Amino acid sequence: MEFRLTAEQELFKRTLREYCEKNIEPIAREVDEKHEGIPDEILEGLAELGVLGITFPAAYGGTAPEGEELTYANIAVQEIARADLSMSIPVYVLLQLGWATLVGRHGTEELKQELLPNVAAGKWFVGIATTEPGGGSDVANIQSNAVQKDGKFILNGEKVYISGVCETTEQRDGGHLTLFRTDPEAGHKGMTFAYVPARSKGITTTLFDDIGRGGLSTGGLNYKDVELPESYVLGEVNRGFYMNMEGFNVARTLVASACVGAAEKALEIGRDHVTNRVLFGKPLAKFEGISFEIAEDWSKLFQLKLLLQYTSWMIDTFYKEPGSFTHRDISEVVSMCKLEAPLLSVEIVKHAMMYMGAQGYTKEVPLGMALRGLMSYVVGAEGGSNIQKLIIAREYIGDVAVPYR
Ligand SMILES: Cc1cc2nc3c(=O)[nH]c(=O)nc-3n(C[C@H](O)[C@H](O)[C@H](O)COP(=O)(O)OP(=O)(O)OC[C@H]3O[C@@H](n4cnc5c(N)ncnc54)[C@H](O)[C@@H]3O)c2cc1C
Numbered sequence: 208m209e210f211r212l213t214a215e216q217e218l219f220k221r222t223l224r225e226y227c228e229k230n231i232e233p234i235a236r237e238v239d240e241k242h243e244g245i246p247d248e249i250l251e252g253l254a255e256l257g258v259l260g261i262t263f264p265a266a267y268g269g270t271a272p273e274g275e276e277l278t279y280a281n282i283a284v285q286e287i288a289r290a291d292l293s294m295s296i297p298v299y300v301l302l303q304l305g306w307a308t309l310v311g312r313h314g315t316e317e318l319k320q321e322l323l324p325n326v327a328a329g330k331w332f333v334g335i336a337t338t339e340p341g342g343g344s345d346v347a348n349i350q351s352n353a354v355q356k357d358g359k360f361i362l363n364g365e366k367v368y369i370s371g372v373c374e375t376t377e378q379r380d381g382g383h384l385t386l387f388r389t390d391p392e393a394g395h396k397g398m399t400f401a402y403v404p405a406r407s408k409g410i411t412t413t414l415f416d417d418i419g420r421g422g423l424s425t426g427g428l429n430y431k432d433v434e435l436p437e438s439y440v441l442g443e444v445n446r447g448f449y450m451n452m453e454g455f456n457v458a459r460t461l462v463a464s465a466c467v468g469a470a471e472k473a474l475e476i477g478r479d480h481v482t483n484r485v486l487f488g489k490p491l492a493k494f495e496g497i498s499f500e501i502a503e504d505w506s507k508l509f510q511l512k513l514l515l516q517y518t519s520w521m522i523d524t525f526y527k528e529p530g531s532f533t534h535r536d537i538s539e540v541v542s543m544c545k546l547e548a549p550l551l552s553v554e555i556v557k558h559a560m561m562y563m564g565a566q567g568y569t570k571e572v573p574l575g576m577a578l579r580g581l582m583s584y585v586v587g588a589e590g591g592s593n594i595q596k597l598i599i600a601r602e603y604i605g606d607v608a609v610p611y612r
Contacts, residue, residue, distance in 0.1 A: 210516070216279065219279060219283075220286060223258065223282070223283060223286040223287075224286050224289070226253075227286050227291075228290060230248075230249060230252055231290035232290040232291070234246070235290065235291040235292065235293055235295075236293070236570065236573065236576065238291070238296065238421070238422035239295055239419075239420075239421040239576050242421050242422070242424075243422075244373060244374060244423075244424070245295065245296055245299055245374075245423070247329075249296065250329030251329055253287075253300065253329060254327060254329035257270035257271075258270075258283045258300065259300065259303060259328070259329050260307075260323070260326070260327030261279045261280050261304060262279075262280050262304045262307055263276070263307050263308060263310070263311030263319075263323050263327075264311055267320065267323035267324055267327070268324035268327030268328065269323065270327070274526070274527040276308065277457065277518075277520075277522040278516070278519045278523055280304045280305075280308075280461055280464070281461065281464045281516065281519040283300065284297055284300060284304070284461050284468060285464045285465070285471070286468060287300055287465075287468065288464070288465040288467070288468030288472070289468045289471060289472040290472075291422075292469050292473065292556075292574070292576055293419065293420060293421060293422060293573070293576040294419065294423075294465060294577070294580030294581060295421060295422025295423045295580070296422060297468065297469070298420055298423055298465060298580075298583075299371070299374070301458065301461035301462060301464065302333075302370055303333055303334075304461060305457045305458030305460075305461050306333050306334060306383075306457075307322075307323060307326050309384065309441060309457065310323060310333065310384070310402065311323060312526065313441040313442045313450060313453075314441055315439075315440070317436075318438055318439055318441075322402065325380070325381070326381070330379060330380065331379055331380045331381035332375050332379055332380075333381050333382065333383070334369065334370050334375070334381075334384070335370075335383055335385075335451075336369045336384070336385040336403065337349070337366070337385075337386045337451060338366060338368050339351060339366055339367060340365060343368065343591075344587070344590070344593075344594050346386070346395075346448065346451065349364075349386055349387070349388065349398070350364055350365075350388070351365065351386070351387040351388065351430065352389070352391060353388070353399065353435070354389075355389070355437075359436060359437065360389070360399070360435040360437065360439075360440075361432055361433070361434060361435075362385075362430045362432075362433040362435055363430050363431060363432060363433075364429075365427065365428070365430070366383075366385065366427060366428045368425055368588075369383060369425065369426060369427065369428055372405065372412050372424050372425065372426030372427070373414070375405035376412060380404075380405075380406065381404070381405065382402055382403050382405045382406075382407075383402070383405065383428070384400055384401070384402055384441065384451075384454065385400070385401060385402070385403040386399075386400050386447055386451050387447070389444055389445055389447075390445050393445065395448040395612055396445060396446075397445050398447040398451075399444050399445060399446075399447040400440070400442065400447030400451050401435055401440045401447070402435075402439040402441070403430075403433065403435060403439070407434070407435070408433070408434070409431045409433035409434070410428055410430055410431075410433055411429045411431070412426050412427060412428055412429070413426050413427035413429070414427075417583070418582075419578075419580040419582060420580045420583055448612075449534070452534065453534060455541075455590060456534065456537050456541045458589055459541045459544065459545040459589050460515065460522065460541050460545075462545055462548070462584055462588070463511070463515055463518075463541075463544035463547070463549075464515055464548075465584075466548035466549050466551070466552040466584060467508065467512055467548055467552065469552055469580070469581060470508055470548075470551060470556065471508060473555050473556045473559045473574060473577055474501070474504055474505060474508060474555050476559050476563075476573075476574065477501065477555075477558060477559030477562045477563070478492075480559070480562050481498070481562050484562075491562065497562060500558055501558075504551075504554070504555050508551065508555065511544070511547055511548055511551060514540070514544055514547075518537075518540050518541055518544055521536070521537055521540060522541075525537060535611070538598055539598065539599055539603070542590075542596075542598040542599050543595075545584075545589065545590060546592055546595035546596060546599065548584070549581060549582075549584035549585045550585060552577075552581045553578065553581050553585055556574050556577045556578050556581060559574055560572075560574045560575075597609050
């Protein structure tokens with residue numbers, strides 16, 4: 208068992224930290240406040256470093272050493288989140304990395320050729336479209352549907368709160384891996400998961416005015432007789448629910464990576480402040496009310512970082528050695544990461560803000576925008592906290608608590 212990063216992984220992390228501190232940190236607030244998306248030069252820079260193709264094979268422009276995809280992606284997302292606490296850029300990257308993993312694993316040759324090189328180059332965005340107006344948590348109850356006709360699917364329905372709507376229509380190109388019904392009588396066993404280009408004929412969009420993550424848009428996608436080639440289906444027709452869940456395992460891990468990266472930076476901001484701020488004749492760090500809280504936060508964050516390293520390794524091993532773990536083994540641990548990371552990161556940011564007093568409440572520090580960005584993952588993006596608890600309870604307690612679908 209090896210817990211250290213390899214020399215190559217360390218180098219990747221160091222190089223990326225330097226890049227992010229120099230290029231992303233100085234513009235993070237502007238990106239958050241302007242609401243105009245992520246500047247091209249940032250995506251080009253990340254593409255040059257190989258970050259945007261880190262989870263898929265070299266044959267499609269990918270860059271990760273085989274078998275270490277998630278380990279590298281976890282490092283990358285943590286580093287980007289340290290530099291952009293608004294979460295706009297880390298979320299953009301983590302969504303791409305997460306959902307492109309699935310395309311690399313289960314997409315047809317045609318889809319991989321079309322999509323992945325453009326994703327790796329930072330030109331196209333690929334995201335996820337599961338949530339509908341009837342509720343995001345109850346995935347098995349979605350209503351969007353498609354019929355198969357003349358070698359195509361004809362899709363109708365509506366998705367809401369979808370990240371990357373402007374990015375795939377106005378700012379760049381690309382689309383979303385989308386869940387829809389293909390056998391209405393078969394419940395969750397009658398769903399299909401397919402790539403839907405956002406510029407397809409028959410799609411109209413709406414936008415939500417989110418309180419955070421201002422550099423990344425969230426909107427709705429309405430489908431009216433949208434034609435999709437069969438080659439856009441991931442895996443098998445009517446097995447889409449399970450395909451979507453496999454993708455959630457990867458994406459939720461990277462969500463936790465983003466929260467952990469932001470929390471690490473916030474904790475450092477708080478630590479530096481209490482080290483230097485002198486009150487009542489001594490640095491704030493001398494007061495145990497503060498230093499003990501920082502010790503507790505660091506201890507919890509350190510445990511979470513290790514859990515994430517383990518989870519990334521587990522997913523890498525699952526893909527490298529089929530049969531080594533089941534999807535359910537993985538989803539239990541992934542849900543622990545997704546449950547803990549958003550809540551802990553919000554707590555840490557709040558603590559750091561409080562150490563800074565009034566200054567913590569100003570835009571001189573990135574803590575306010577961190578709080579707004581991180582809350583997206585507390586309220587529900589990529590699955591709310593209670594949904595993670597349902598998954599953990601299902602695996603640990605068993606069917607009596609939560610039956611497996
Ligand atoms: C910023 C942002 C970006 C997003 N981006 C995307 C995206 O790109 N693609 C996408 O598909 N979706 C996206 N979402 C939607 C997200 O996946 C949903 O918000 C999430 O699944 C919850 O669905 P909901 O908002 O409809 O809440 P609901 O499903 O209505 O749930 C409301 C609350 O009830 C809780 N709850 C639900 N069921 C239970 C239960 N059985 N027991 C106890 N509590 C329960 C939930 O945890 C939640 O707190 C995004 C959301 C946000 C905030």
